[in-house]
Amino acid sequence: MADKIRIATASLAGCFGCHMSLLDIDERLIDLVAHIEFDRTPLTDIKQIGRCDVGLIEGGVCNAENVEVLKAFRRHCNLLVAVGACAINGGIPAMRNQYSLTECLEEAYLHGSGIDQPQIPSDPELPLLLDQVHPIHDVVWIDYFLPGCPPSADTIFTFLDELLSGKPIRFAYRQIHYD
């Protein structure tokens, strides 16, 4: 392969579990690194995304900053992938959709147990919360979905490996699970 493919990653409303799973590819990462270079990702600490072949998104969309980052990824990535349950259907964070945002904030910052100096944070630097948590395909077009909470390292490796080799992307039965 002539050029390395350029990959950016982001964690939106996720727990970084999917990124941990990416790192969990272990020594096979060494094979991958020969064919991949990273753009904006928590792994490089590059803050602005440049032109990329692939964007991997972990987490759903829960605030205004998530929307901005996701749209920037869509503009810069040829192929945008929803990685993990939260990106795909909101996941655990979307369980707050059962309640109003006010109820959530009051429970977390006013009435919950063990709260000192109850107050709802309102610093202008904090991104505004959306009234519901959304899967990322609600906001931008998504080209591929990798389910799992998190998807196993093996699933992520298979995806990247087959993508690099230009093969059709196929998974073994055990590589696809929603939990």
Add this chain to the structure above:
Amino acid sequence: MSGSFSIDGVTVPFETGQSIMDAALAAKIYIPHLCHNPEFQPHGSCRLCCVTANGRTVAACTTLATDGLEVANETHEITTRRRLLLKLLFVEGNHVCPACEKSGACQLQAVAYHCGMLAPEFVHFYPKRAVDASHPETIIDFNRCILCELCVRASRDHDGKSVFNISGRGIDAHLTIDSPSGRLGDSRFSASDKAARVCPVGAILPKHRGYEIPIGRRLYDQESISQVGDVASHREQEDG
């Protein structure tokens, strides 16, 4: 009387009165299904089992097998349609599999794996539905109910109690419980009822047994539903 017909080119024998589904189950040919359980009258509501019979789309669980019928089951078109149905089922409820005790032994998941669904993709409804934990031994999480009516049929036709019913229409259809408060704890339901063991998803679950079987070692974690069959039949074996 008996005869034979074909499913995807394989000859399948049948006895008069058997549905396409009955004959397929007897011949160990897997036709995806959610609302069917051979112990109960077929219901024909989930439409997952739709096949084409001599070119016409029919539900395999409610259509009688006839001599010489040519049935198509696992074609690209039919599997694509099944994936669509499955995606709709996922977005209509709240299916947070990582937080669901049924995960790994859930028929909705297993059929979706079989049909190659990677994600529900549609807009999620996030309906606001309750959990009923009023019964000492059994919990009902309405977020996961797919309205297959298996509990309705089991309670009515096997337990003779009619604890469950479906009420409302279209998107308002929902499971109801026959008790003064509408809660399971006040109904005649018992954890030893057949109705406690037929739910294909994580809507009716036994309490106090959470994570007895670790994730990764559950019924569908290693093998496809097309190999190991329905979760309800496994529960019957386990419970003796």
